[in-house]
Amino acid sequence: MLKKPTDQPLRRRQLLTAAVLASGLGLVAAPGAAYGRSLRRTGAGGIVLPPPTGPARLGTVSLHLIDRTRTDPWVPSRPVREIMVQIWYPARDTRSHPVAPWLSPGAVPHFAEVFGFPADMVRATDTHARAGAPVDRLRGGRPVVLYSPGLGGGRGTGTVLVEELVSHGYIVVTIDHTHDASEVEFPDGRIEVAMIPPDIDESVITQAAAVREADARFVLDQLAAIDAGRNPDAANRALPDGLCGALDLTRVGMFGHSLGGSTAAATMHSDPRVRAGVNMDGTFVGAAAVAGSGRPFLLLSSDHGSGPEDPTWDAFWANQRGWRRELSLSGTTHGSFNDGEVFYPQAAPVLGLTPEQVAEQIGTLDPRRCVTVQRTYLRAFFDRHLRGRDGWLLRAPHPGFPEIRFVR
Numbered sequence: 001m002l003k004k005p006t007d008q009p010l011r012r013r014q015l016l017t018a019a020v021l022a023s024g025l026g027l028v029a030a031p032g033a034a035y036g037r038s039l040r041r042t043g044a045g046g047i048v049l050p051p052p053t054g055p056a057r058l059g060t061v062s063l064h065l066i067d068r069t070r071t072d073p074w075v076p077s078r079p080v081r082e083i084m085v086q087i088w089y090p091a092r093d094t095r096s097h098p099v100a101p102w103l104s105p106g107a108v109p110h111f112a113e114v115f116g117f118p119a120d121m122v123r124a125t126d127t128h129a130r131a132g133a134p135v136d137r138l139r140g141g142r143p144v145v146l147y148s149p150g151l152g153g154g155r156g157t158g159t160v161l162v163e164e165l166v167s168h169g170y171i172v173v174t175i176d177h178t179h180d181a182s183e184v185e186f187p188d189g190r191i192e193v194a195m196i197p198p199d200i201d202e203s204v205i206t207q208a209a210a211v212r213e214a215d216a217r218f219v220l221d222q223l224a225a226i227d228a229g230r231n232p233d234a235a236n237r238a239l240p241d242g243l244c245g246a247l248d249l250t251r252v253g254m255f256g257h258s259l260g261g262s263t264a265a266a267t268m269h270s271d272p273r274v275r276a277g278v279n280m281d282g283t284f285v286g287a288a289a290v291a292g293s294g295r296p297f298l299l300l301s302s303d304h305g306s307g308p309e310d311p312t313w314d315a316f317w318a319n320q321r322g323w324r325r326e327l328s329l330s331g332t333t334h335g336s337f338n339d340g341e342v343f344y345p346q347a348a349p350v351l352g353l354t355p356e357q358v359a360e361q362i363g364t365l366d367p368r369r370c371v372t373v374q375r376t377y378l379r380a381f382f383d384r385h386l387r388g389r390d391g392w393l394l395r396a397p398h399p400g401f402p403e404i405r406f407v408r
Contacts, residue, residue, distance in 0.1 A: 046124030054167025059091030059133030074179035097130035134241040141248030150258030276385035284312035292320035331365030
């Protein structure tokens, strides 16, 4: 029987298994909201992602990367570590290039089975990017941001935020942490599913965190290879025209949701190539994650009211030497910080979820507003610390954004 998202309630910064929606996808919002009406108007049957607000057209390409210095930590019989990444970038010309799907077609059946969404709905969900479109180059290159999803989540689960950054001139690289992600499709048609032990304890989570950090640092190495004119794709599939030289790897940021947020902090502590980071509602896991750095870091939490602070956030705060800020988004839950915010408002009638069940998953803040606020503050942070812009929103509470509470 397919699990519904209400089978296990979401709690603040809770780490959940890939078998349950929460940490990986956390999808939801109130049934009957505007996104749902938009879905019915299209008649296409897929989820309608909110369009990004920036002027740039979007291109994307997926790469199969092989780290030959590591065995697969979850399947030790595999002599190498294989991951998939997706590079999202401002495109020069999108004509004649196909629309990129939200999830690769071969991965849809397993995703639908695990997360309980109709396969036809997932299959019909498109992004706003065109696959393989030529890159819109900028003199000096564009700032680069890495994205790591929550435990059990795939590289596409942050698409709503990723597309926004790209539309405003960033290049964003999203990571599939193979055998941690619920499913990953490789170019040869293989579907690799989650292999993390079902009885997750502290040691397993700590191992997952270390694997993710190693993945992220490996991805940074491959981006340097691309920018130097090499093609690290395992099958040497063609890269989009103009990608070489398009990345400014002196301006690299990273963000993530849940365990992905912890991954951002750990990677930033261990690798000085990452200049700015964001943790979206994730408990910090492992010594590197709480150790902090001398570079800017933003904490964005769900609404936990008067509840106690996550002790790992206090530990990070005490160790962080660079610029720091903690914000809380009112009316949200742990599941509010990825594409669940737009999936469940539309899928709720099909899944038979009541408004109360949906609100239990993503909170009471209107999903459109929730997306707008997250997009605005995420971009303000990277604009300030990767582009040297003013960053006025991060100085003090703003009357235009009453949902954001400055915690410290």
